[in-house]
Amino acid sequence: MALSTEEVESRTTGTSAPAKSDSPIYNWPATPKVKLGISGAEPPMTDVEAEFQQTLRKFALEVMRPIGRKLDRMTPEQIIADDSPYWEFRKKYLELGIELSALFEMPPLERSRLFCIIFEELGYGDGGLAISVGAGILPQYLSALFGNKFLMERFPEDMLGCWAITEPDHGSDTLDPTGTAAHAEGRVSRSNCIVSFKGDKLVINGQKSAWVSNGTIADVCILYAAADTGNGPDYENGCVVVLPLDLPGVSRGKPLDKIGQRGDPQGEIFFNNVEVPMEHLLAGPEDFQRAVYCIHAEANVLMGATWTGAARAAYDLALDYAHERKQGGVPIIKHQRVAQRLFHMFRKVEAGCALTRRAAHYNQSADVPALQAAMTAKVTCTQWAHEVTSEAIQIFGGNGLTAEYPVEKMFRDARSSMIEDGCNELLAIKGGYYLMDEDKL
Numbered sequence: 001m002a003l004s005t006e007e008v009e010s011r012t013t014g015t016s017a018p019a020k021s022d023s024p025i026y027n028w029p030a031t032p033k034v035k036l037g038i039s040g041a042e043p044p045m046t047d048v049e050a051e052f053q054q055t056l057r058k059f060a061l062e063v064m065r066p067i068g069r070k071l072d073r074m075t076p077e078q079i080i081a082d083d084s085p086y087w088e089f090r091k092k093y094l095e096l097g098i099e100l101s102a103l104f105e106m107p108p109l110e111r112s113r114l115f116c117i118i119f120e121e122l123g124y125g126d127g128g129l130a131i132s133v134g135a136g137i138l139p140q141y142l143s144a145l146f147g148n149k150f151l152m153e154r155f156p157e158d159m160l161g162c163w164a165i166t167e168p169d170h171g172s173d174t175l176d177p178t179g180t181a182a183h184a185e186g187r188v189s190r191s192n193c194i195v196s197f198k199g200d201k202l203v204i205n206g207q208k209s210a211w212v213s214n215g216t217i218a219d220v221c222i223l224y225a226a227a228d229t230g231n232g233p234d235y236e237n238g239c240v241v242v243l244p245l246d247l248p249g250v251s252r253g254k255p256l257d258k259i260g261q262r263g264d265p266q267g268e269i270f271f272n273n274v275e276v277p278m279e280h281l282l283a284g285p286e287d288f289q290r291a292v293y294c295i296h297a298e299a300n301v302l303m304g305a306t307w308t309g310a311a312r313a314a315y316d317l318a319l320d321y322a323h324e325r326k327q328g329g330v331p332i333i334k335h336q337r338v339a340q341r342l343f344h345m346f347r348k349v350e351a352g353c354a355l356t357r358r359a360a361h362y363n364q365s366a367d368v369p370a371l372q373a374a375m376t377a378k379v380t381c382t383q384w385a386h387e388v389t390s391e392a393i394q395i396f397g398g399n400g401l402t403a404e405y406p407v408e409k410m411f412r413d414a415r416s417s418m419i420e421d422g423c424n425e426l427l428a429i430k431g432g433y434y435l436m437d438e439d440k441l
């Protein structure tokens with residue numbers, strides 16, 4: 001707003017205090033300090049988003065966090081037993097009534113925001129249980145993305161799913177069927193699981209690795225495996241099959257004992273002459289590369305959101321603790337080095353959140369999702385979740401190392417995230433390839 005002649009004169013002569021414009025800045029406190037909401041510097045949300053987030057936050061804190069901590073102290077066998085708290089979690093999760101079909105009907109921006117909010121909040125509650133939910137929806141989610149009505153009807157959303165892709169002899173390289181990130185001397189070794197095309201049937205033989213999330217308990221599986229259409233098994237031109245796991249010939253391995261994400265029950269799945277009708281084929285050899293690209297792009301965004309939420313949970317706990325714990329006569333947050341540490345944790349959580357939402361929005365709106373955007377979210381957010389949870393332990397001091405406090409578990413959970421869904425090293429090499437512009441070579 002322009003100043004009047006009198007106001008200009010009074011400023012230059014200094015005879016009286018300048019008049020103030022009606023800028024809202026004059027209504028600020030003299031030394032502003034903004035208290036942010038439950039998800040940081042979040043732009044205004046719609047009523048639906050805010051309600052959704054609050055419901056999920058309550059679920060995260062009241063159901064997931066305590067159940068996740070209980071499961072963390074149990075043996076892998078106890079975790080999947082009939083009386084395990086895992087099933088209470090599963091029941092209460094289903095009661096939330098989150099429907100993928102409803103998400104698919106939303107415009108891309110709304111859909112991508114809600115998708116991120118769901119997994120940020122589940123990750124806030126418990127990283128391992130969030131991954132169990134994420135892997136649990138993949139058969140139905142991919143069937144919907146491929147528009148396969150038969151599979152969508154055959155496997156309703158309340159059936160617990162799993163994604164079986166890695167094998168004892170194939171880890172990160174299963175996400176790289178073209179060998180983009182392979183070493184020059186690399187050879188694709190024999191597949192451990194083969195789908196043979198026999199007339200109108202598919203016959204599955206072999207096994208998937210002990211790392212399959214929900215592998216020990218899932219009802220339905222989205223299987224990525226080598227295809228044998230008559231010329232021998234081939235993973236580069238493999239296939240994707242969605243099948244129930246109660247068929248004759250399917251058996252499960254021992255539940256996996258591991259460092260973190262213990263609430264996600266993992267284990268091998270074995271296939272011994274398992275037969276399914278051809279209708280269960282989601283992607284044949286001609287579409288296999290597309291199917292790997294598609295699930296990789298979706299799953300890496302899901303990982304970005306989940307581990308952003310897990311990092312925020314560790315940051316929030318550390319922030320509260322830094323206000324409560326007195327050391328040297330003051331709450332430790334008054335020590336500059338503690339405040340500085342918290343600031344770096346905060347900026348990583350905020351940046352991870354923004355990055356994942358950006359990747360989700362781009363990928364949900366574009367004709368073809370950008371895999372490099374999804375991998376950027378996954379690699380960055382898992383690395384930062386690892387760093388933030390480690391810093392949280394430092395702020396808790398000795399207490400942070402004990403099972404009495406929740407942050408050591410969060411650190412163990414986050415450590416695993418840098419390996420799952422493709423180790424970060426391979427993703428970065430592959431990511432570099434996606435930056436290459438053939439037109440400029």
Ligand SMILES: Cc1cc2nc3c(=O)[nH]c(=O)nc-3n(C[C@H](O)[C@H](O)[C@H](O)COP(=O)(O)OP(=O)(O)OC[C@H]3O[C@@H](n4cnc5c(N)ncnc54)[C@H](O)[C@@H]3O)c2cc1C
Pocket residue numbers: 135162163164165166167170171172173181182183208209211212213214261416417419420421422423425426429
């Ligand atoms: C918590 C968790 C959940 C998982 N969930 C599932 C699931 O639901 N379904 C499923 O099928 N699998 C799942 N996995 C398996 C996961 O995808 C693999 O563990 C991952 O791809 C790495 O494979 P690997 O463990 O065999 O390691 P390897 O592939 O043997 O690699 C070992 C290490 O070698 C290095 N390395 C390997 N290849 C390269 C390369 N090309 N360039 C540079 N360095 C390299 C990396 O440091 C890597 O960590 C899960 C794993 C974890 C930890």
